[in-house]
Amino acid sequence: MTMTEAPEETPAPAAERGPKRSWVPRSLLAIPAWVWFVIFFAAPVAWILYYSFGQQVDFFTQIPDVSHPNFHRYTEAFNPSYFPTFKRTLKISLIGTALCLIIALPFSYWLAVKVPQRWRGLMLGIVLVPFWTNFLVRTIGWQLILSPDGFMSSTLQHLGVIHEPLGLLCTQRGVQIGVVYNYLPLMILPLFVAFDRMDPALRESSKDLGASRWRTFTQVTLPIAMPGVIAGMLLVFIPLMGDYITAILLGCAKGSMAGQLVASQFDSTLDWSLGSAMAVMLILFILVTVFVFALIGLALRAAVRSHRKVTLVDVTSDGGK
């Protein structure tokens, strides 16, 4: 948008270094944010890391005793009363991420490619509305829909689709519906961006060269949109692992997730060391899962590449810009 009358000979590189007249080096402008992050992000996280090696003094003292640092809280977090919750959280998150991808892939493709240009902006705006609606409000909406005493239940019973009140609220399936719903926009948006940035000429030439539509999608469109797919999966999976509000609202007491476990150590049992150890474990769970899936992804890519005669490496780096 910004028209700069650049002289023809030198297109002026953006990050050109050289003597500047400014009396304050502008990299210093980042210092306030830097300080902010150190004081209110790095320090607190380091603090709970420190607490995680301590132990609870008694049931009324919040501040743990870290005079003899040890790993006992971690072994405690691994014991059978807590560990299944971590496993369940991982399962819900993985299934949730996969479902989001399955729902969002055709949808984003349709929005970015098939919907006429002049409607696209408006439609995208409409998709953003739920994304920016309060998380709790949306989940309460689902509570009303899934409730056995709700309108949905009575309508379905009336129509004879089901013969007893809707049994989704307070089940793991209810939680699964809720998390898919809550994180779906985070999958739709990066996929939309990826499909939207792609040059239509690539798909057209693939069709001109005789590829079927399915083949064009799997071998041209999808590989180019891969960065969007990966971004979407990360954007859904990571917050989903930490979410527990959806589980409280739709799963009631049964479907508790790891986040709730961490939270309850801080606000009810006041065992801050155990809570800290669980928070650290949650982060490790996320990192390990992302790492494992990254390895699987790389292996798959290598396998696909070795089978394919023509690679799209150059096209990807051009089209991805």
Add this chain to the structure above:
Amino acid sequence: MATQTTEQVPTAAARPPAKLYKPKADWANRALVLWGILVFIFLFAPIVVIVVFSFNTGRLLVDWNGFGFDGYQSFLDNPAPREAVKVSVIVGVFSAIVATVLGSLAGVALARRPGKWSAGFLFFVALVLVTPEIVDAVALLPWYVTLGNWGLSAFDNGWVRLIVSHSLFSTAVVALIVRARMSGIDETLEEAAGDLYAPPVRRFTQITLPLMMPAVLAGALLSFTLSLDNTIISSFVQVQGVTPWPVYVFSSVKASLRPEIAAVSTLMFMLTLVAIGLVALVLRRGGDSSSDIARTMTGGGG
């Protein structure tokens, strides 16, 4: 899900070239349209339900009794939710100011003087963005308590706690938005102002600031909505007496849901709509495409 076509084996001779670029209304395209409509219904179902049920006159939200404005009336009569909305809006405004100032400065530095430091800084930003909210929440609570014990009594204040906590994530988001915009703008304009002897402050206010304004405004509004939405961190760091709206709702969910919750939700929903509309308008005037807007809205992700 798979929109596979098997009958589409192209026979080059049979296909007139002019038809190539026209969208064809075959079954695969129709399936995509149908899927699109279904996803839109899915996305809006709970929101429509909340808006409709806000006019429920029943005592409990889930039992539909009749149409009326009782929910809105009891919101106006009841000071607790009103107070909570007020807290949310004030905290939202101040955390947006903090995040916008810090994030914009960092964004300019990232776009204009990238160097070794910026990789480290971006790593930090990424860490802030990917850390689950519950981890931030449980980390900030003991930290504020500790700071308070060290004599920094400001951190015992509920307002300070909420504003600082909400500004963290938003600072990271604003830094990315401003960086994206400024790296798309040539520095020659600013240099020209310098050549014409504009002092640095004037150069900043008259050239740099207007150029980055769309990103700054978008970032500010996004920070505001993020703050309005924040539940987990708020419920941990809040101090008695300064309860933001989502925390109020969350605690009433545990008791019993009344129509007034839906009424306030509807009002807050309208507020969010206005905020989104403003962001989109600002970005559009700044010349962003819908794809750029999507990137901005997700905090530069994608």
